[in-house]
Amino acid sequence: MSFINYSSREINCKIVYYGPGLCGKTTNLQYIYKRMNPESRGKMISLATETERTLFFDFLPLSLGEIRGFKTRFHLYTVPGQVFYDASRRLILRGVDGVVFCADSQLTRMDSNVESLENLRINLREQGYDADRIPLVLQYNKRDLPQAATVSELHALLNSRNVPEFEAVATTGVGVFETLKAVIKLILIDLKKGGR
Amino acid sequence: MAQGNFILHEKEYRDFQGVLKKLLSDSYGKVVFLVDKNGTLLAAAGETEEFDTTSLASLAAGNIAATGGLASLIGEKEFSILFHEGERDNMHLSVVANRLILVVIFDRRSSVGLVRLRVRRASVELERILRAVDAGSKREEEDGIEELTEADIESLFK
Ligand SMILES: Nc1nc2c(ncn2[C@@H]2O[C@H](COP(=O)(O)OP(=O)(O)OP(=O)(O)O)[C@@H](O)[C@H]2O)c(=O)[nH]1
Ligand SMILES: [Mg+2]
Numbered sequence: 001m002s003f004i005n006y007s008s009r010e011i012n013c014k015i016v017y018y019g020p021g022l023c024g025k026t027t028n029l030q031y032i033y034k035r036m037n038p039e040s041r042g043k044m045i046s047l048a049t050e051t052e053r054t055l056f057f058d059f060l061p062l063s064l065g066e067i068r069g070f071k072t073r074f075h076l077y078t079v080p081g082q083v084f085y086d087a088s089r090r091l092i093l094r095g096v097d098g099v100v101f102c103a104d105s106q107l108t109r110m111d112s113n114v115e116s117l118e119n120l121r122i123n124l125r126e127q128g129y130d131a132d133r134i135p136l137v138l139q140y141n142k143r144d145l146p147q148a149a150t151v152s153e154l155h156a157l158l159n160s161r162n163v164p165e166f167e168a169v170a171t172t173g174v175g176v177f178e179t180l181k182a183v184i185k186l187i188l189i190d191l192k193k194g195g196r
Numbered sequence: 197m198a199q200g201n202f203i204l205h206e207k208e209y210r211d212f213q214g215v216l217k218k219l220l221s222d223s224y225g226k227v228v229f230l231v232d233k234n235g236t237l238l239a240a241a242g243e244t245e246e247f248d249t250t251s252l253a254s255l256a257a258g259n260i261a262a263t264g265g266l267a268s269l270i271g272e273k274e275f276s277i278l279f280h281e282g283e284r285d286n287m288h289l290s291v292v293a294n295r296l297i298l299v300v301i302f303d304r305r306s307s308v309g310l311v312r313l314r315v316r317r318a319s320v321e322l323e324r325i326l327r328a329v330d331a332g333s334k335r336e337e338e339d340g341i342e343e344l345t346e347a348d349i350e351s352l353f354k
Contacts (some may be wrong), residue, residue, distance in 0.1 A: 003202045003236045007209035012236045042250045047258070056262065059235075059254045067348040075235065075254065091261040095234030181353055188352075191201070192344040 001095045002191055010071045013187050014095055015180075018120050019102035020112035021053070021081035024141040027170040028102065029060045029076055032180060035173065040064065054080040057092050064184070074184060081116065090123050098135035098187040099124075100179055102170075103158055105140050105148035110157060117158055135186035138165040139179045144172075202232060205332050209239065211325045215318050216241040219298075223314040224306035226285065230322070231256050231297045238296070247301070256289055256299050279308055290315050293323045 003012040017025040026046065033044045042061035049055050058078040063071060079089040101120060103113045121131040140154045149157075151167060159165055164182045168175030204212075212230055220228045220241045227242035229249060235257030237249050263275045278289040288300040288311045298319065300311050 001202055001234065003204070003232060003234070003238075005204045005209065005238075007204060007206040014234055014236075043248060045251055045254065056258060059251070059258075061250050061254070064352050067352060068344060072352060087265050088262070091258075091265055094261065095232075184352070185349055188344065188349045189346075 002097050002187075004070075008071075009069055010073060011191070012073045012075065013097040013184075013191070014075045014077065015098050015100065015183055015187070016093060016096045017076065017078040017100045017102055018089070018093075018116065019081055019141075020104055020109060020116040021083070023081060023102045023104040023109070023113075023116075024168075024170040025078035025081060025102050026052075026054055026058050028100070028139070028141075028168075028176050028179070029058050029078055031170055031173045031176045032062070032076065033060055035177070036062065053082060054078055055085075056080065056088050067188075072188075076180075083115075086119065086123075089119070090126065093123050093127050093129075096124075096127075096129075096134070097190070098137075098183045100137055100139055100183050101158070102139045102141050102168075103154060105142045105154065106145055107147050107149050110149060113154075113158060132161060135183060135190050136161065136163045137179055137182045137186065138163060139168045139175060140165065141168045141170050141175075143167045143174070144169045202329075203332065204238065204329060208325050208329045208332065211328070212239040212322065213241065215321045215325070219300070219314055219318040222317075223300060223302065223311045225300045225302040225311065227301045229253065229299050230292075231299065233257055233260065233291075233295055233297060242301075252299070256297050260289060260291060260297050277312070281308075288312065288315060290319065292319045293326050296322065296326065298322065 017028055019025055033041060040063055045059040047056035060076040062074045077092050079092050101117060124131040124134060138159055140151060166175045166179045170176055216228045216230060216239055227244055227247055229240035230238045231253040232238060235254040237253040240249055263278060267275050276291045280287040285301055285303050290298050292298050298315060302311055
């Protein structure tokens with residue numbers, strides 16, 4: 001649910017990075033934080049365990065300039081990927097406008113990717129969303145690792161909706177902004193349609 | 197989508213602002229702000245420069261969401277009021293009409309009893325405005341975002 005403030009002429013949208021534990025969701029936000037012009041981003045908040053695993057969420061607010069006289073603000077969140085944090089994932093999905101599903105390309109992580117994607121669909125439905133229509137992009141992360149599945153394998157396994165997909169190495173930033181732009185575009189197109 | 201967009205117009209925005217200003221002075225608070233349950237800041241009053249309101253809004257929403265999760269695990273609907281006591285500043289969070297979060301930060305010039313009392317009164321006003329917001333959302337938008345073109349969207353990424 002986007003928030004449109006006609007008084008301060010602002011549009012606020014919420015983007016959630018979803019995916020299995022250790023796939024690189026937090027790393028995406030850290031890279032965006034590092035590379036964005038400080039005027040365009042706020043503080044990054046990470047509610048994490050001692051070992052840097054996301055405990056509740058990461059939060060990064062961006063403001064990306066104006067369209068049609070409206071300031072656009074995007075609130076980026078990551079969920080905790082570890083399976084047993086499901087209750088928290090459900091809370092963070094509330095009010096989401098677009099989802100980045102971050103998959104781990106390593107062959108050993110294929111089951112976790114599938115499980116996490118299924119978990120996303122279940123949790124979206126539980127929040128009253130149509131899991132087949134919500135703005136979604138896929139990111140195949142960790143392309144730098146030697147035991148990575150091929151993109152066509154990942155596509156066959158995860159992209160049945162045939163949404164935009166991107167290869168990424170979040171640690172060095174490859175594909176990170178491409179992914180972000182794609183989801184923002186889908187959200188704005190969805191907003192424009194207004195047919196919710 | 198689960199819900200329609202939340203659209204706030206000039207009038208209701210000013211009304212929100214008015215209620216917050218009054219609450220601020222009635223409760224002797226330092227800062228008062230109104231957040232939606234998704235963590236977006238709607239309005240604020242008081243010493244806002246002193247605080248990172250964007251972060252506060254997101255964490256307040258996370259706080260309410262987490263305690264709401266706890267509540268449902270023990271069969272409660274929601275903990276609609278939270279109070280955090282600090283050494284210097286205190287924070288009072290309350291849910292308004294199941295959708296908004298009203299946050300008051302205050303120090304020893306005020307008290308939790310007073311804040312609670314004033315918050316209750318302000319909440320009634322906020323609910324009334326919220327009903328107007330809902331009615332307004334059904335109106336047609338003139339200079340609306342519906343006219344957004346592909347080129348507009350592209351321009352964000354130049
Ligand atoms: N080699 C490689 N490592 C990566 C890449 N992206 C992230 N990592 C590493 O993977 C580990 C986990 O990354 P995080 O971003 O914390 O993972 P997460 O998805 O947030 O994990 P949870 O918070 O548990 O859900 C870190 O050590 C990262 O440096 C990548 O593209 N390539
Ligand atoms: Mg993380």
